[in-house]
Amino acid sequence: MPEPKPAPVDPKVALQKLVNTKAFMTSLFKGGVIFVVHDSDQAKLAEKLGGRGLIIGNAMRKGIDHEHVVSAAGPAVVRDILSSVLLPIIGRVRVGHTTEAQIMEACGCDGVDEHEGMATTGAKT
Numbered sequence: 358m359p360e361p362k363p364a365p366v367d368p369k370v371a372l373q374k375l376v377n378t379k380a381f382m383t384s385l386f387k388g389g390v391i392f393v394v395h396d397s398d399q400a401k402l403a404e405k406l407g408g409r410g411l412i413i414g415n416a417m418r419k420g421i422d423h424e425h426v427v428s429a430a431g432p433a434v435v436r437d438i439l440s441s442v443l444l445p446i447i448g449r450v451r452v453g454h455t456t457e458a459q460i461m462e463a464c465g466c467d468g469v470d471e472h473e474g475m476a477t478t479g480a481k482t
Contacts, residue, residue: 393411398436447466
């Protein structure tokens with residue numbers, strides 16, 4: 358038996374839902390601090406201190422060529438933070454790394470932040 362076709366989506370309705378979602382997310386952060394955290398202990402502390410939201414960053418680590426490499430936090434860290442607090446959570450990824458953004462989205466982050474500071478630093482000139 359063939360699957361039923363999904364109902365057509367009205368572009369105006371879809372746009373209004375997107376605008377409503379963005380307005381709601383913005384209202385959650387209004388008048389408060391958004392903390393950058395690296396683990397669930399920091400996330401719990403941020404929530405206890407009255408934070409309005411969290412950005413999940415990843416600590417800098419040295420690569421094989423001894424340059425500093427920063428990438429998005431791993432899925433295990435993201436899920437651990439998500440399960441430990443009730444705040445809205447934004448996953449931080451490198452600019453243009455859509456796979457990292459998709460992983461953050463799949464883990465359940467409320468938003469994704471492309472951050473240009475998350476790139477190879479200390480490059481040889």
